[in-house]
Amino acid sequence: MHQSRWTEPQRKRFLDVLRKSANVSAAARAVGMSRSSAYQLRRQDPEFRAAWDEALEEALDLLEAELWRRALKGVVRPVFYGGRRCGMIRSYSDQLGMFLLKAHRPERYGALTRGRRELDEEGEEGGTDPRERLLDLLASIHTRLTGEEEGEEPVEGDED
Structure with missing residues (x-):
């Protein structure tokens, strides 16, 4: 798990997972590498650093879009009465x-x-x-x- 050489497919997969999750640890685990080796590669490779930054921006754009959707359309949640689901309610977050x-x-x-x-x-x-x-x-x-x-x-x- 702590090998020091990153292959091109590992780099691409890491960036893909990072783009979808904004989670460096999860992205490193997905390619069988350590989090610290990912940061080391980031420090040493300007192209990888730029791709990393772009992947995080995309992940944050997705998060922001989801937050906008939730703020505008709310979140549908089940309503329970007597231990049974009796309906659904749409909740909005003023915060x-x-x-x-x-x-x-x-x-x-x-x-x-x-x-x-x-x-x-x-x-x-x-x-x-x-x-x-x-x-x-x-x-x-x-x-x-x-x-x-x-x-x-x-x-x-x-x-x-």
């Missing part, structure tokens, strides 16, 4: 839908998007510089937490 939206429309659904968009719009349109807004926000937080304006000396007798 999967949001994940896909965040991945494909980060400008609209990504983390911190609303705040980032507001800062960008104000900065681009001649509004305040985003750094100035951040400093103002920090000063406002400081005032709320301490009850004093930044730069003011505490009044004697204040034990805060």
Whole structure:
């Protein structure tokens, strides 16, 4: 199983399994080679590395297509009552839908998007510089937490 020479048919089969599974261990097992020898071949052979990357891209494209299908069409699951199957129900995953939206429309659904968009719009349109807004926000937080304006000396007798 740990032979060091990869034959051309082994390489092709490895890439085929990798393309279908995105799983290096499974692909190596399918051709009777070790996972580490696959990575070693990848490091040493630029053509194999490029074919590997392409196979993984294809596998990820297939996964993405399946996730889109599930997000749009749902997944049909059996419903049981009293230990017997009594019907089927189509389930949808809001979490999967949001994940896909965040991945494909980060400008609209990504983390911190609303705040980032507001800062960008104000900065681009001649509004305040985003750094100035951040400093103002920090000063406002400081005032709320301490009850004093930044730069003011505490009044004697204040034990805060």
